[in-house]
Amino acid sequence: MTPVAAPASTTYFSVVLDQAKEDLARRGVPIFDFGIGDPIEPTPPFxxxxxxxxxxxxxxxxxxxxxxxxxxxxxxxxxxxxxxxxxxxxxxxxxxxxxxxxxxxxxxxxxxxxxxxxxxxxxxxxxxxxxxxxxxxxxxxxxxxxxxxxxxxxxxxxxxxxxxxxxxxxxxxxxxxxxxxxxxxxxxxxxxxxxxxxxxxxxxxxxxxxxxxxxxxxxxxxxxxxxxxxxxxxxxxxxxxxxxxxxxxxxxxxxxxxxxxxxxxxxxxxxxxxxxxxxxxxxDAHVAERRAIFRAKRDRLAAFLTDRGYDVSGSQGAIYLWVKVPTADRGQAPWSEAERGQAPWSEAERGFFARLLEHGIVVSPGESFGKGGEGYFRLALVPSLEQIEQAIATWERITL
Ligand SMILES: Cc1ncc(COP(=O)(O)O)c(C=O)c1O
Missing domain, CATH: 3.40.640.10 (Type I PLP-dependent aspartate aminotransferase-like (Major domain))
Structure with a gap:
């Protein structure tokens, strides 16, 4: 019998992110999790x-x-x-x-x-x-x-x-x-x-x-x-x-x-x-309220990224920002040789994501959504506006 293979990139992606988050937590680094699209706003009381x-x-x-x-x-x-x-x-x-x-x-x-x-x-x-x-x-x-x-x-x-x-x-x-x-x-x-x-x-x-x-x-x-x-x-x-x-x-x-x-x-x-x-x-009223919250988060983050020279495209709806990985980056990835072979994203991208991760900023590499996402990353608008301000302050200090 040949078991059906789960899509490899997604399995690998969530494992890498989970491991990275565990490691950050162990080192006491505050985590700004823009990785998984699971919002934190409470379900309306009614x-x-x-x-x-x-x-x-x-x-x-x-x-x-x-x-x-x-x-x-x-x-x-x-x-x-x-x-x-x-x-x-x-x-x-x-x-x-x-x-x-x-x-x-x-x-x-x-x-x-x-x-x-x-x-x-x-x-x-x-x-x-x-x-x-x-x-x-x-x-x-x-x-x-x-x-x-x-x-x-x-x-x-x-x-x-x-x-x-x-x-x-x-x-x-x-x-x-x-x-x-x-x-x-x-x-x-x-x-x-x-x-x-x-x-x-x-x-x-x-x-x-x-x-x-x-x-x-x-x-x-x-x-x-x-x-x-x-x-x-x-x-x-x-x-x-x-x-x-x-x-x-x-x-x-x-x-x-x-x-x-x-x-x-x-x-x-x-x-x-x-x-x-x-x-x-x-x-529909509670949905309008939620839309306003996601829009405020999106506007703040998009303004920050655009100011910093990032190329933000798409991003007209859902709860995501879609951003090009800055190509100038050629950083050293912290993954082991064994992990390197399995990594679904390129060396330059890996360096970029690694640098963000070191500072507690978790994003989703575009390629974890399939080959067509290569060269981009996704920010899920999950952290609160207050956390986004803190994430921006941290991001401003990172040399990429
Ligand atoms: C595009 C898309 N379709 C479907 C779903 C699944 O949603 P549900 O929570 O209803 O299973 C998601 C969840 O993230 C999604 O992003």
Whole structure:
């Protein structure tokens, strides 16, 4: 038997970061953790209260279709946010976080005898698209994104041969890790290509409500609800990463297939989490507050970096800043020879990250999101504004 390989770069990346953080903590160096995208702002009290109120003395299995009021709340959000009418019974499913929904998608819908096995996704990207392809026996097909074309994945550019072998294509805007955003015309173009080649087009809409622009970014469901799925999440939108709650919405035929497949995965969302999710999707005021917090952090850090001569691109939404590694740097990396062989990033980049790390500043090397991220790094807007001021004071003292 040959075990399925987990994507090597991500495994290596988190291990290196964890080791580095442990080492810093041992040496008593204060840590400014811009590495992992897990915000620290508290979950709004009304959401926590809804969970507490729903905690029943008798605990029973949740269902895959979930509570109707939650599906209605997601449909209500789609109506307010996108001006789209979804049928809560046939077009919406709850998920135990969007990660599991993304991961399980090909397992649920790509049959063993399916000839079209390519799963297309951007590089750099959230690593789970690649993992889902590997574990389901699909062929991962990363598409390099570039700063020059605004980090847009254009399906048309893949050519008819690749498109004819593709079963699922992922797009994700606002994009993790670059924070890049797109307009409605972009989504219309991708829908046309996907439709012509019978590809299921999936939008990872994890950050749809988190943007730094004046206008909210458009959603794929605004273009069509046929042949497409949207995957949403309460994790960053409502400060609920630990609750594990998201949705899958869109094409009713695919949703019907997912309803049959997903009971196998054990991903029914707990009833008390669904109660909290229902009030979260029904309210937009707390999201506006969170947006303002992330925007203030983004503005402060972006101003600092730009002043220092860094090249900040993308960064129009999500909770990330995407920055070019200064090429002048040729520092000495502190990793051992053995580790060096496995390191997913270049010598110059390693020196740069090592220098930041020595001072407690933890960032994510771009290449940990795939080859397409090489030469960049991501700052997750997690530390508070106060901590950001301290991090900036430290960063100003580092000679890079
Ligand atoms: C692009 C993207 N999609 C999906 C997820 C998963 O979110 P959830 O917490 O809902 O599983 C994340 C989490 O960081 C993400 O960055």
């Amino acid at each position: 959401i926590r209260q809804a969970l507490i109120d729903a905690l029943s003395p008798v605990s029973q299995y949740p269902t895959i279709v979930g509570q109707r009021r939650l599906r209605q709340a997601v449909a209500g959000w789609a109506q307010r946010r996108l001006d789209v009418t979804l049928d809560p019974d046939t077009q919406v499913l709850p998920a135990a976080g969007s990660k599991e929904a993304i991961f399980h998608l090909p397992l649920a819908i790509v049959g063993a005898d399916e000839q079209r096995r390519r799963l297309v996704y951007p590089s750099p990207s959230y690593p789970v698209y690649e993992g889902s392809a590997r574990f389901s026996g699909c062929i991962p097909h990363p598409v390099p994104l570039s700063e020059e074309n605004g980090y847009r994945l254009e399906l048309d550019a893949l050519g008819p041969e690749v498109l004819s072998q593709t079963c699922i294509a992922w797009i994700n805007y606002p994009h993790n890790p670059t924070g890049a955003s797109i307009g409605l015309d972009y989504l219309q173009r991708q829908v046309e290509v996907a439709r012509a080649h019978k590809i299921l087009l999936c939008a990872d809409d994890c950050y749809l409500d988190l943007y730094f622009t004046e206008q909210p970014p458009p959603g794929l469901l605004q273009v069509t609800q046929t042949g497409v799925l949207s995957f949403g999440s309460l994790s960053k939108r409502s400060g609920m990463t630990g609750y594990r709650s998201g949705y899958i919405a869109g094409d009713a035929r695919v949703i019907a297939t997912l309803k049959r497949a997903r009971p196998n995965f054990g991903v029914g969302s707990q009833d008390f989490v669904q109660a909290a999710a229902t009030v979260a999707w029904s309210d």
